[in-house]
Amino acid sequence: MSALAGRCACGAVTVRAEGLSDRLSACWCEPCRRWSGLVGMGIEVAEAGFAAEGPVQVWESSAIGRRAFCGVCGSALGFWPLTGAAVVEPCPGLFENAGGAVLHHENFVEKRPPAIRFDPEPDQLSAADYAARAPVVETAEPVPDPLAGGCACGAVRFRLDAAGEDCGACHCATCRAWTGGIFVGVTTRGAALHVEQGEEHLLRWQSSDRVERVSCGLCGGKLWYRVTAPEGDRVGGEAGDVDICLGALDDMTGRPLRREIFIEAKPAGYAFAAETERLTGAEAKAR
Ligand SMILES: [Zn+2]
Ligand SMILES: [Zn+2]
Ligand SMILES: [Zn+2]
CATH class of the missing domain: 2.170.150.70 (Metal Binding Protein, Guanine Nucleotide Exchange Factor; Chain A)
Structure with missing residues (x-):
């Protein structure tokens, strides 16, 4: 298996991934959408098959995970779970053509803005579906203010x-x-x-x-x-x-x-x- 190379927008952080999944996931939960600016996207890879070099900053987004970004340009690098899963989820934006991965499922679909849908529609998972597979950390609902x-x-x-x-x-x-x-x-x-x-x-x-x-x-x-x-x-x-x-x-x-x-x-x-x-x-x- 050959390693796929990727980089952040400014090039200060470079990554290598070996055995990257061909499935892309999208998550509309509150931390994911605010963190990525639209929808959190990730591609799973075994922790042992992934390496990042450069000015990586980490935000402890919850008790179950950390989110990594480039300290120079702010590029989203990925989600590093702390659940002992030994799997990390680098962002598709690091790789040319999203690493060839195809959108497979959407999490927290009830939080997706109705005007933004994918075609073809990937598997739809609600917060309840997601909770059945992984612990969910509830975040406070913001008071909706359009501005x-x-x-x-x-x-x-x-x-x-x-x-x-x-x-x-x-x-x-x-x-x-x-x-x-x-x-x-x-x-x-x-x-x-x-x-x-x-x-x-x-x-x-x-x-x-x-x-x-x-x-x-x-x-x-x-x-x-x-x-x-x-x-x-x-x-x-x-x-x-x-x-x-x-x-x-x-x-x-x-x-x-x-x-x-x-x-x-x-x-x-x-x-x-x-x-x-x-x-x-x-x-x-x-x-
Ligand atoms: Zn652009
Ligand atoms: Zn950068
Ligand atoms: Zn912040």
Whole structure:
């Protein structure tokens, strides 16, 4: 068996996986969706067959697991269970074409925003189904506020004056590696975003000369993508625009998925069911 190599978005963390499963899982539970910015995605591999090198940061997300992220760019690396299972779950975003894995099941489906569905639909597991297989740590239900959000550990909280009524996905390699899965954002103007708590914990990574990506430096929770390009430069979004990760919002519902960009870079193992406007990276940049 040959080892598959992978890396975080900035390249500081490199991983090797031997015997990676061909099954991809997605989890909509509260910590997973806030941590990844949409839905927690993982591919199982025996602990002995996995190695990560570089500035790996770990967040003890619960009594049963830790989540690892890159300390430089914030990229989601994976879920390291503490249950003695001897299995780790690296994120598909680390690997080209998601390591060839195919979406097999969704956990906590009752928490999935109705507007975001996969096609074909993978096996559907509820929180109760999941609890039958592994201990579940209950987290407090947030009070749904369509304009408030925060990271997975709760250190960072923000509020928006206004935000777009729909959302869009980007399948580019950087977005995949950064979120560990799929980047889905809700656009707002930079001036409409107010960090109400935890400004000092923001982990900012300049992913290109025109874009900054922001995570929580304590938990790795994905927060937003900000266009830092000068006024008038529209490549990668309007100057000053911020795309808030849908999973960072307290209320993920009510915003249909309208666009998918870098569609040519989408891994073969999953697809959204929504009828979206699908653009290649070149088409999106030409807008
Ligand atoms: Zn990195
Ligand atoms: Zn946090
Ligand atoms: Zn992207």
